[in-house]
Amino acid sequence: xxxxxxxxxxxxxxxxxxxxxxxxxxxxxxxxxxxxxxxxxxxxxxxxxxxxxxxxxxxxxxxxxxxxxxxxxxxxxxxxxxxxxxxxxxxxxxxxxxxxxxxxxxxxxxxxxxxxxxxxxxxxxxxxxxxxxxxxxxxxxxxxxxxxxxxxxxxxxxxxxxxxxxxxxxxxxxxxxxxxxxxxxxxxxxxxxxxxxxxxxxxxxxxxxxxxxxxxxxxxxxxxxxxxxxxxxxxxxxxxxxxxxxxxxxxxxxxxxxxxxxxxxxxxxxxxxxxxxxxxxxxxxxxxxxxxxxxxxxxxxxxxxxxxxxxxxxxxxxxxxxxxxxxxxx
Amino acid sequence: xxxxxxxxxxxxxxxxxxxxxxxxxxxxxxxxxxxxxxxxxxxxxxxxxxxxxxxxxxxxxxxxxxxxxxxxxxxxxxxxxxxxxxxxxxxxxxxxxxxxxxxxxxxxxxxxxxxxxxxxxxxxxxxxxxxxxxxxxxxxxxxxxxxxxxxxxxxxxxxxxxxx
Numbered sequence: 001x002x003x004x005x006x007x008x009x010x011x012x013x014x015x016x017x018x019x020x021x022x023x024x025x026x027x028x029x030x031x032x033x034x035x036x037x038x039x040x041x042x043x044x045x046x047x048x049x050x051x052x053x054x055x056x057x058x059x060x061x062x063x064x065x066x067x068x069x070x071x072x073x074x075x076x077x078x079x080x081x082x083x084x085x086x087x088x089x090x091x092x093x094x095x096x097x098x099x100x101x102x103x104x105x106x107x108x109x110x111x112x113x114x115x116x117x118x119x120x121x122x123x124x125x126x127x128x129x130x131x132x133x134x135x136x137x138x139x140x141x142x143x144x145x146x147x148x149x150x151x152x153x154x155x156x157x158x159x160x161x162x163x164x165x166x167x168x169x170x171x172x173x174x175x176x177x178x179x180x181x182x183x184x185x186x187x188x189x190x191x192x193x194x195x196x197x198x199x200x201x202x203x204x205x206x207x208x209x210x211x212x213x214x215x216x217x218x219x220x221x222x223x224x225x226x227x228x229x230x231x232x233x234x235x236x237x238x239x240x241x242x243x244x245x246x247x248x249x250x251x252x253x254x255x256x257x258x259x260x261x262x263x264x265x266x267x268x269x270x271x272x273x274x275x276x277x278x279x280x281x282x283x284x285x286x287x288x289x290x291x292x293x294x295x296x297x298x299x300x301x302x303x304x305x306x307x308x309x310x311x312x313x314x315x316x317x318x319x320x321x322x323x324x325x326x327x328x329x330x
Numbered sequence: 331x332x333x334x335x336x337x338x339x340x341x342x343x344x345x346x347x348x349x350x351x352x353x354x355x356x357x358x359x360x361x362x363x364x365x366x367x368x369x370x371x372x373x374x375x376x377x378x379x380x381x382x383x384x385x386x387x388x389x390x391x392x393x394x395x396x397x398x399x400x401x402x403x404x405x406x407x408x409x410x411x412x413x414x415x416x417x418x419x420x421x422x423x424x425x426x427x428x429x430x431x432x433x434x435x436x437x438x439x440x441x442x443x444x445x446x447x448x449x450x451x452x453x454x455x456x457x458x459x460x461x462x463x464x465x466x467x468x469x470x471x472x473x474x475x476x477x478x479x480x481x482x483x484x485x486x487x488x489x490x491x492x493x494x
Binding site for chain 2 (some may be wrong): 066070073076077078080082085086087088091092093096172175184185188189190192230231232233235268269270271328329330
């Protein structure tokens with residue numbers, strides 16, 4: 001175990017000295033690893049966090065790519081049945097939908113930030129575009145914030161349109177348009193896309209959007225994201241800030257946020273439905289002023305707080321999600 | 331108190347909406363289930379009456395005609411166990427079809443390694459439909475079209491070997 005952890009977080013000299021003095025060094029290593037936040041400079045912490053996130057995303061992308069569409073199939077199924085006047089059965093799709101919504105109510109949209117294959121694809125395309133822009137020195141113009149804010153309402157229109165199509169029974173006739181079908185066929189290395197030309201074209205357009213605007217699909221168009229963002233997410237594990245402790249005029253969190261969010265004030269039940277729980281803002285705050293709603297600091301108390309980007313907490317949420325998916329047979 | 335309310339307004343609004351939607355769906359389901367049960371009962375009662383009513387002569391013949399219709403497939407396949415394969419969502423699905431007395435009596439899936447479990451278990455619902463209809467011309471499971479078509483295609487392939 002300890003051997004595996006070493007390359008991820010190379011120990012500093014003082015940690016090495018501690019090991020030498022302590023013959024019972026293994027638990028010590030684990031402890032130091034978990035205390036990593038206090039031991040390493042901020043930049044290194046950010047790099048490690050971003051690597052951990054990428055590794056989690058890659059694993060979910062490779063092994064559980066269909067959770068998003070399975071859950072959304074649950075939504076489509078429910079409204080199709082209601083439209084037909086038929087009973088709603090407890091199918092695997094409905095089970096995945098219900099469990100994923102319950103998970104989101106507790107932990108926020110961690111699924112979107114760490115486990116959704118489409119979201120991860122968007123992150124990688126955006127990272128690629130940024131890398132190319134850096135190499136060529138040609139930076140594309142960013143979308144103005146007002147436009148982005150207005151566009152984030154489009155996903156509710158997409159959701160409503162799909163629900164209406166399902167309810168009226170027209171959805172079943174619309175084959176070959178769903179970009180997710182094209183994506184999942186390609187993911188399964190099934191290249192018989194002849195009947196899905198429209199879907200492939202839409203998929204390509206979406207991928208171009210994803211490359212130029214961070215989380216383009218998730219923020220603006222994802223119908224499942226629209227459902228998630230309407231959930232009454234509990235404040236305990238979602239991010240808040242204590243605005244009065246901020247540096248004057250600082251908006252580092254909003255600037256680093258893929259969804260351009262202003263975090264809600266500590267101690268309120270307010271939650272940002274568009275937050276993917278990526279945790280980037282937490283590491284970028286110059287005052288470490290961002291934390292989960294459960295922390296003491298949120299209640300104006302002592303120093304102990306759950307910041308929400310601790311490695312153990314990220315891994316715990318990913319493990320719970322993985323466990324639920326395995327249990328549901330995704 | 332009023333600031334409290336304002337601070338929590340969006341949460342309370344979302345919670346109430348969710349509760350309302352879930353309650354509406356559960357109520358809908360309860361009513362629908364009751365209606366479907368009542369309809370099934372009425373149908374069963376109506377059938378029992380028609381069959382045992384000696385005066386309704388032509389209804390009886392109609393009923394026997396109908397049963398002859400459904401057994402069109404009977405005898406059109408050779409008895410035995412037949413295997414077939416077709417592509418589902420992620421890869422090949424292999425099935426074995428048991429034909430006895432010229433009828434499909436059971437369909438078993440031998441392998442579906444590359445199918446997604448949630449989708450595959452939805453698609454399995456086509457198997458009883460195939461046995462009921464004695465045909466693969468049945469509706470696919472919506473949302474799990476690829477896996478459904480994989481199973482149906484594999485049954486078709488298997489039955490090709492069973493053609494008389």
